[in-house]
Amino acid sequence: MKKKVLSFALAAVLSAGLLTACGSDASTTAAQTDAAAPESTAAAVTEEAGSESTAAQEAESTAETTVESKGKVTVAATSVPHAEILEAAKPLMAAKGWELVVTEFTDYVQPNEVVEAGDMDANYFQHITYMESYNEEKGTHLVNAGNIHYEPLGVYPGKQSDLAAITDGAEIAVPNDTTNEARALLLLQEQGLITLNDGAGITATVNDIKENPHKIKFVELAAEQIPRSLPDFDFAVINGNYALEAGLNAADDALAVETSDSDAVKKYVNVIAVKEGNENNEGIKALVEVLKSDEMKKFINDTYQGSVVPYEG
Structure with a gap:
């Protein structure tokens, strides 16, 4: 036991001597230089830990602010430009909590049939005059939920x-x-x-x-x-x-x-069509709002260069 105490005391004296030496004028610069590396490493570790902590906090914050899902909005559409526009609108709909599900058709009849039957929430392929004519001919109950764009014939x-x-x-x-x-x-x-x-x-x-x-x-x-x-x-x-x-x-x-100022364009504006009674559904209103947003107007103008024009009004 005495040997252990003696060893400890000796070690303490040696350590004190070394510390005294480091404090002398002749060795101060070298000692500070030697100390710089571990201090820098320690700072880097601290910074890295701080970054990881910040990233974790941001991830946690993102998780906390994730929009709660409100459900799906199903839309029947012809491929160009309607389905393309809807695909571009999906992230904006998701930001509002809605999953936008798009089904493509190649004709002008089935999209109206599936909406009339209640199989899908809406369609996006036709202008308002065609929809009104279709209602008269087929006895359907489709209504306009929003004017979106027109396509110059x-x-x-x-x-x-x-x-x-x-x-x-x-x-x-x-x-x-x-x-x-x-x-x-x-x-x-x-x-x-x-x-x-x-x-x-x-x-x-x-x-x-x-x-x-x-x-x-x-x-x-x-x-x-x-x-x-x-x-x-x-x-x-x-x-x-x-x-x-x-x-x-x-x-x-x-x-x-x-031409954009023709009376015909007003009669041929492409619309979001739904079955009567569904035009004020939350998901449909969100869809119309997104499609008429500045972001979507820019997408339409940049993508179609005048072949498809956002409807103002």
């Missing part, structure tokens, strides 16, 4: 490329559904190719053509079929979404398009 070149030099007897393909056919005929009337009966308006059909100086032959086709049939006709009037799917851009490829 365009006249595209096929066998011929100059509307001003159109040949007599030229064939022009137009959509065969009631409202889009009227829209096509109104656009052709604006180009001076035909004259419609007074008051024909958005219900116009080829039977309402009063003057047809070039004896144009109008071929009525399902809207989705026209782009792939374009080479078979002299010209064709194509819906904006189907033109985009075919790689056509109204701003660059069309010979004539509807």
Whole structure:
């Protein structure tokens, strides 16, 4: 036991001597330099620990602020541009607590059927005039939950490329559904190719053509079929979404398009359609708010360069 005490005392004396030596003027700089490395390492460890602590706190804070899920909003849509726009809206919907589920269709009938049947919450593919016409023809109960965008209808070149030099007897393909056919005929009337009966308006059909100086032959086709049939006709009037799917851009490829200040655009604004009674559902209101947000307007303008235009109003 005495040996252990003696050893401890000796060690203490030696340590004191060493400390005294470090405190002398001759060795101060070297001692401080030697001490710098462990102090720096200690600081780095402290900083790293602090960073880990901060990251942990941020992760905990993020977890605490995660938006509580409010459920799903299911939407039927045609692929371009509607489904693309909805895909871009998903993060904004998620930030509001909603999971946006999009199902794509290739026609203009099934999206309305699934909403009318209650199988899906909403659809996004049609303009308001088509929806109203569909209700009248099918006895459905669809209503407009929000005006989102419009797609300028365009006249595209096929066998011929100059509307001003159109040949007599030229064939022009137009959509065969009631409202889009009227829209096509109104656009052709604006180009001076035909004259419609007074008051024909958005219900116009080829039977309402009063003057047809070039004896144009109008071929009525399902809207989705026209782009792939374009080479078979002299010209064709194509819906904006189907033109985009075919790689056509109204701003660059069309010979004539509807103008943003035309009365027709107001009648052909694309809408979020729901079954009557569901237009004020929380999820639907959130969807409309997101689609009309500045973020989504920018996405639409940047992506489609005038082929799809956000609706103001």
